Amino acid sequence: MDHVSFSPKGVCSVQIDFDVEDGKLHNVAFTSGCNGNLKAIGRLVEGKDAAEVADILRGNQCQTRGTSCADQFAKAIDAFLQKA
Numbered sequence: 001m002d003h004v005s006f007s008p009k010g011v012c013s014v015q016i017d018f019d020v021e022d023g024k025l026h027n028v029a030f031t032s033g034c035n036g037n038l039k040a041i042g043r044l045v046e047g048k049d050a051a052e053v054a055d056i057l058r059g060n061q062c063q064t065r066g067t068s069c070a071d072q073f074a075k076a077i078d079a080f081l082q083k084a
Contacts, residue, residue, distance in 0.1 A: 004080050008072035025050050033069050050077050
């Protein structure tokens with residue numbers, strides 16, 4: 001199992017942690033940000049295919065930021081998958 005810690009940019013969350021095992025996401029946790037919504041994302045994606053989750057979340061925007069915590073999570077997944 002690989003552990004990832006990612007520092008998002010341009011959003012309220014300051015860190016995204018998750019594990020990837022056999023291409024599946026586990027233990028997704030956001031530090032700071034919209035607590036209830038970000039916990040929900042973690043629960044919704046538990047055990048799901050990392051690449052599919054990134055495809056769904058990529059490009060999601062929060063207000064006029066041009067990104068969101070979900071979009072930053074997709075970037076974190078993409079960065080991990082490029083290295084793997």
